Amino acid sequence: MANIKPSLAKGTRDFSPREMEKRNYIFNTLRTVFKKFGYNEIQTPSFENLSTLTGKYGEEGDKLIFKILNSGEYLAKTPAELLNVKSSNKLIPHISEKALRYDLTVPFARYVVMHQHEIVLPFKRFQIQPVWRADRPQRGRYREFYQCDVDVVGSPSLLNEAEFVLVYQEALKALGLKDFTIKINNRKILSGIAEVIGKPELMVDMTVAIDKLDKIGLDGVNKELLGRGFTEADVEVLKPIILLGGSNIDKLASLKQVLAASAIGLQGVSEVEDVFRYLRDFGAASLLDREVEVDITLARGLNYYTGCIFEVKTNEVSMGSIGGGGRYDDLTGMFGLKDLTGVGISFGADRIYDVLEELNLFPASSSTSTQVLIVNFGEEAYSHTLPLLYQLRETNIAAELYPTAAKLKKQMGYADGKQIPYVLLVGEEEIASGMYSLKDMTSGEQQKVSLEQLIAFLS
């Protein structure tokens, strides 16, 4: 075969040892928090039947699903007319019956329906797996990336929403973040607003417009509202709602007045109030004065969510949202299991990674990689160095012996490159005295230690 200069497939990444350590640190921290709250991990296969995924993400989404070509003589039974006119799109179901997971939600819905007789409701699960999208790759957007979802299905209780606020708080705190905002809104509040201004049919248009407040400002939003079928009078009514200020209590009180004529709107306010009451009962009232913020411009894919919605951002670094989620009343209906409500949140692992990197919040690497490298001075010493290595490992110290008696400079370079914090020199003199020279690779300092001292020092 020809020698090809290898490259990565477009939009994909390798993860080096140091990157893996950091990624595992994030995932393991999240895992620990999720489990403490009673969520259990599941995994679903990387590919699903194409029919399971098609039609769940809209027409644009369907195009971004990676399809897997059937094996063998996959063209044998394809209609000749589709081939003749090169009808790429129509040919797909004839030559592909499987596709890569596009998100974790649809496979989760499939899981719940298929395993409905094994699982106990409410079913609390989390899932940390890669997903794939045929997006145009760009800075920070990859074709393979991890999603990290936590959901509970089968429980309408708003206690779940309150717990998710706590999950966010505890997880982000555990990762070392100090200043973040958990935005909360409710889809019913948005419906209520559209109802109050007499345009319930324009609810989606309204939310799409006000969702952009951060980016295009009030004037931009107003312009967009006018372009989407609202009148100048509507815009005037919406203005104070969009600009709603004050504390969370103030905002909810104002909304109750504005939405007095809308049953669904009041229901939305009441749900947020319930979540707040539970948080106070939890003893977490301070969250409501600091981290949690009612934000009625928060929208998030509305055709999907039906109740409370969340979005989380850090205030320490300029970065988009690092998490979000909400309540959906019909997760599994697409697979024929009706009336199963769910609520869930997700964590944006790639963005969290960038935030921790920028704030220098990753723990030092030493705890999870090789602690000490024994310098190799030749096979004559093996009867001494190999048992030494064996004993270090027996006491759970990650240790290595350089595999050949290479020049000292090379062996030191290996320790350096691998960020091994200590190097142990075991020469003739050291073997005779039983006192080894231990070099601190950071400070350059060297000291003599016995085996016992070495173990105590590195443990």
Add this chain to the structure above:
Amino acid sequence: MANIKPSLAKGTRDFSPREMEKRNYIFNTLRTVFKKFGYNEIQTPSFENLSTLTGKYGEEGDKLIFKILNSGEYLAKTPAELLNVKSSNKLIPHISEKALRYDLTVPFARYVVMHQHEIVLPFKRFQIQPVWRADRPQRGRYREFYQCDVDVVGSPSLLNEAEFVLVYQEALKALGLKDFTIKINNRKILSGIAEVIGKPELMVDMTVAIDKLDKIGLDGVNKELLGRGFTEADVEVLKPIILLGGSNIDKLASLKQVLAASAIGLQGVSEVEDVFRYLRDFGAASLLDREVEVDITLARGLNYYTGCIFEVKTNEVSMGSIGGGGRYDDLTGMFGLKDLTGVGISFGADRIYDVLEELNLFPASSSTSTQVLIVNFGEEAYSHTLPLLYQLRETNIAAELYPTAAKLKKQMGYADGKQIPYVLLVGEEEIASGMYSLKDMTSGEQQKVSLEQLIAFLS
């Protein structure tokens, strides 16, 4: 959209919470051992450029690679003549430029070549990721399964081989296995044998035949040898070699006599002797009398390996090999980086899972999932139960409150189904006295505990 009864793609699996716990237990146990020996984790993308994978696994292997269909108007530039004659195979490069990872070895080789200026040699890495093969699914054979590989490249030292024996021993011991065999052979010994009987060109045929000794017995092997170009006289010469018995020392001594005329054969014996000497130096001589076994019928994909080869099986359960590996002299040559030797082993996660299951070696689930469920007697009690829940979690106890005041039976059923070991009853009386009723779900026994006692008990 129509309601489809959902199903899994052929040959794939969902993993339930309990299965995930067990799988994570295996992977984390292996990770800990690998790190202790100085191996670091990397990950590569799930799909690679098709050209990176094609031609690396033989013609049959190429057919088993899952190809990903190009996005958009993928037929636009395809040659009409291929479509007209429905030439499935020749069309592939025109409509697919990416493919799912078939194993971890080729992506690792690509990684080493692409990152050769960042990594320090010898590069010790492990990788635990799924791979995909378009095999016909059958019992125990899936289209998506995890591989778990540990390799070092850039070091010819046989110390690495000795360390891999220790990695196997420590990892399998850590998983609770007590009786296993680590078979060792050397490709050069096999070359030497073919050379000695004057048929070096039939080396592959010979090893394919004797590799089957376990399955078809000596008569079967002899028949196959005759069918593959060996004479009755050759078979007579081979017989004592195939049936080589005695201790490892005896076997190596016999081999030295048999291979006296073959330089390469003696080299192979000498390499195995070196590995044994290092193991003795390590203080692990007892391994050579028990777990480690020279087996010259061991072959493993010979076009690939060039030195020592390994295979591991458990003697406690009837099961194929649960691991294997060996030395390869030219891993990265396929990508233009010559003369980089490597040696590696792998663990068969699915088979190890089945072995641990059969031997009941998985740890009790309680350590990693919800420890206690607080029964929900209604919102009136939330000002007491929610702070209680909060405090349990603050002390790192995984705890839940059932989200609604459902019937007691239902709440108990939830604890049962989720294998939660304890249930806490917090009724009016308990709130008044500050003494809660803690029910052991296994024994059914109930006791009164204070919050402090509860925390101490569950910690």
